[in-house]
Amino acid sequence: MTQQDKIIESKGSNLVRRNFFLRMLGIGTACAGAWVGSGNLRANAQSAEVAAAPSPKIPDYDWNKHKWAFGVDATRCIGCLRCVEACKAENGVTQDAHHFRTWVERYVYLEGEDRAHVDSQSDAQNIAASGSEKEFRFDNRYRDAKVEKAFFVPKLCNHCTHPACVQVCPTGATYQTKDGVVLIDHSYCIGCQYCVQACPYGVREFNHVMGVTDKCTWCYHRITKGLQPACVEVCPVEARVFGDRNDPQSPISKFLRNNRVSVLKPETGNAPNVFYVGIDKEVS
Amino acid sequence: MIGTMAHAAPYVGYVYPNETDIPWSVLIVIYPYITGLVAGAFIVSSLYHVFGMVQYKPVARFALLTAVSFMFFVPTPLLLHLGNPQRAFNAVLTPHWTSAMAAFSYVAGFYICLLLLEIWFAFRADIVALSKTTRGPLGTVYRLMTLGSDDVSPHALALDHKFATVLAMIGIPAAGGLHGYVGFLFGSVKAREWWSSDLMPIIFLLSAIVSGIGLLIVLYVAYSRVRKVPVDDACMKGLARTMWAFLLVVLVIEGLELLEMFYKRLEGIDMVQRLIEGPIRYGMMIQWGGSLIVLAILSVLIIFKVDGKALVRGMVVSGVAMMIAVLAMRWNVVIGGQELSKTMKGLLVYYPEIVSHEGLLAVAIVFTCPFVVLWLITRFLSPWEPEPS
Numbered sequence: 001m002t003q004q005d006k007i008i009e010s011k012g013s014n015l016v017r018r019n020f021f022l023r024m025l026g027i028g029t030a031c032a033g034a035w036v037g038s039g040n041l042r043a044n045a046q047s048a049e050v051a052a053a054p055s056p057k058i059p060d061y062d063w064n065k066h067k068w069a070f071g072v073d074a075t076r077c078i079g080c081l082r083c084v085e086a087c088k089a090e091n092g093v094t095q096d097a098h099h100f101r102t103w104v105e106r107y108v109y110l111e112g113e114d115r116a117h118v119d120s121q122s123d124a125q126n127i128a129a130s131g132s133e134k135e136f137r138f139d140n141r142y143r144d145a146k147v148e149k150a151f152f153v154p155k156l157c158n159h160c161t162h163p164a165c166v167q168v169c170p171t172g173a174t175y176q177t178k179d180g181v182v183l184i185d186h187s188y189c190i191g192c193q194y195c196v197q198a199c200p201y202g203v204r205e206f207n208h209v210m211g212v213t214d215k216c217t218w219c220y221h222r223i224t225k226g227l228q229p230a231c232v233e234v235c236p237v238e239a240r241v242f243g244d245r246n247d248p249q250s251p252i253s254k255f256l257r258n259n260r261v262s263v264l265k266p267e268t269g270n271a272p273n274v275f276y277v278g279i280d281k282e283v284s
Numbered sequence: 285m286i287g288t289m290a291h292a293a294p295y296v297g298y299v300y301p302n303e304t305d306i307p308w309s310v311l312i313v314i315y316p317y318i319t320g321l322v323a324g325a326f327i328v329s330s331l332y333h334v335f336g337m338v339q340y341k342p343v344a345r346f347a348l349l350t351a352v353s354f355m356f357f358v359p360t361p362l363l364l365h366l367g368n369p370q371r372a373f374n375a376v377l378t379p380h381w382t383s384a385m386a387a388f389s390y391v392a393g394f395y396i397c398l399l400l401l402e403i404w405f406a407f408r409a410d411i412v413a414l415s416k417t418t419r420g421p422l423g424t425v426y427r428l429m430t431l432g433s434d435d436v437s438p439h440a441l442a443l444d445h446k447f448a449t450v451l452a453m454i455g456i457p458a459a460g461g462l463h464g465y466v467g468f469l470f471g472s473v474k475a476r477e478w479w480s481s482d483l484m485p486i487i488f489l490l491s492a493i494v495s496g497i498g499l500l501i502v503l504y505v506a507y508s509r510v511r512k513v514p515v516d517d518a519c520m521k522g523l524a525r526t527m528w529a530f531l532l533v534v535l536v537i538e539g540l541e542l543l544e545m546f547y548k549r550l551e552g553i554d555m556v557q558r559l560i561e562g563p564i565r566y567g568m569m570i571q572w573g574g575s576l577i578v579l580a581i582l583s584v585l586i587i588f589k590v591d592g593k594a595l596v597r598g599m600v601v602s603g604v605a606m607m608i609a610v611l612a613m614r615w616n617v618v619i620g621g622q623e624l625s626k627t628m629k630g631l632l633v634y635y636p637e638i639v640s641h642e643g644l645l646a647v648a649i650v651f652t653c654p655f656v657v658l659w660l661i662t663r664f665l666s667p668w669e670p671e672p673s
Contacts, residue, residue, distance in 0.1 A: 003508065069667050096292075097292075097301065097304070098292050098301060098302065098304045098305045099302060099305065100301045100302060103300075103301050105298075116625075118298035118629060119298060120298075120300075120301050121301070122304070136586040138466050155300075159491065161635060164473075164474065164475060166382075166383070167383065168382075168383045168385065168472075168473070169374040169380055169381045169383055170375040170378035170379065170380055170385035170386040170388070171371075171375050171378060171380055172388070173374070183601065188371070188374055189367070189368065189371075190366050190367070190369075190371045190372055190374055190375060191306035191366045191367020191368045192362075192365070192366055192367075192385060193308065193367075193372075194383070194385050195522035196302075196307040197307055197308065197475065197476060197622075198473055198474075198475055199475060200474070200475035200626055201300070201302075201626070202299075202300030202301075202302050202303050202626050202627070204302065205302040206305055206307065206367065207367075208367075210367070211365075211366070211367025211368045212367055232299075268475065269472055269474075280320070284627060284629075284630065
């Protein structure tokens, strides 16, 4: 079990032990909401439930005082994939080509073509180039091609403001923290994978050993100690930016202030909190 | 942790790396399928109990037993699929109400209770009679099942009938809700282009009804063969008309949905087209081909007023074909939706495992169980009217 798992689990057990009365009150309120057909009432009951949840026992950390967000400057990314490697190591992510909390996509437009060629480190040719599913590399397949435009796009959980994954979780095992991070209580997840279906970004993966869903936490175990997420820490070109939106001088506040940003799939209504600079219309 | 992804799905184009681990297996194909059979069988029973269509009387009580036998096994594929089935009750004890899935246990539990109650009222006179004529442990079971009520006076029986009717009336929206809910589970997933349709609940519900009628036809004929009694012509003709009507509506709605999709040609339609022409090609052929064949056979049976052995043969073929076509429809929705990548730039191909808790063998076992239970229940509580001697 990784450090991150321990923290999530201790937080999870808090949630499991949450006051029974409050839980029943929440159910009652939600039922009443359903009865009068009021979506707002139900939404309020849910936020009341989050507000009632005890703050996780993390020393010197108050989740009411932060509003985390993430920035990606695709114009800087060089596709070195150190972020993917660091994430897997930091979070104990399954070491194969099918489970990632973060990954990098390569978009290549060849001369005379309208559509981009897209691949990620999971592509069979890239795995062949690296020699292992546990090592990550983009191969050199475009060496002799006439490339018109090419760029890399790092992907990770968007920690949406209106997360579809949280909406569909039948037990509440996946939840939104007060500081804007979407987490999973591994001790409460039943492993139905409805959240995997609901995420439009494909960021959720299933841990077959534990029988639970997993995903990027923005390294919650690190950020609550004042550290940066592992992927941000190792990025050699500062393509990944992370910080607290409540602090106007944080890297993310400056990033959002100084750039025109976009988010992925805004039409889903999920309102992502990973903001991109320098992506193309084909990126989704 | 080293991964062991023996069942990673192959793909073409670009898919998100995590998508190669297909979340919902063939077990989740069988889940809405079994639920649908329940809904369909129940509707037939209601045609007699609520709408007073006497031609369905021969199968009305049998349909109830069929519905409950299949209903018992609706949760099984879900439980087998869960990563932590021992925590399944988390969704019951602490349901997260914004999730459609949280309602499952309540919807299913309510429906099972309703079915059991209706069965009790529909069979109470038989249970009382059996409790008086059966000796030994089985007799004790029958006596317990009377719940202390052994009044079989005409007044009491009329009251039973009234209760059964009321329960059946509640049961129609409940059956609709149960299966419409399954459609909602899929239709409300906005991340999946192939699922996210407002018509999903109604399509699921209508196809459920036709598959349930198909099942009932096959079982009724099989039971008649075993019991060596003739199949009721009027009942068969009624079932033919009902199936024809529901099938026509579902085909029109599904056809219109596809037509709208291709007419509007929203972004990503090319990949939807490739999905239909590719991974679910055979599934679509079976679904549409099977449905149209059934529609043709039923039309012939109705127009030419076919009866006797030819009617029974035509109906059995229709019933089996309908069940296969609807199973293919479930596959096309559940698996097809996951084969269409969320990137809309690639397609995956799902190959079911054979021997695993989510494999074809598990599906075969789960699907066999309701038939075995139904056979046992009918041995214990005969739904058939006594033959005139």
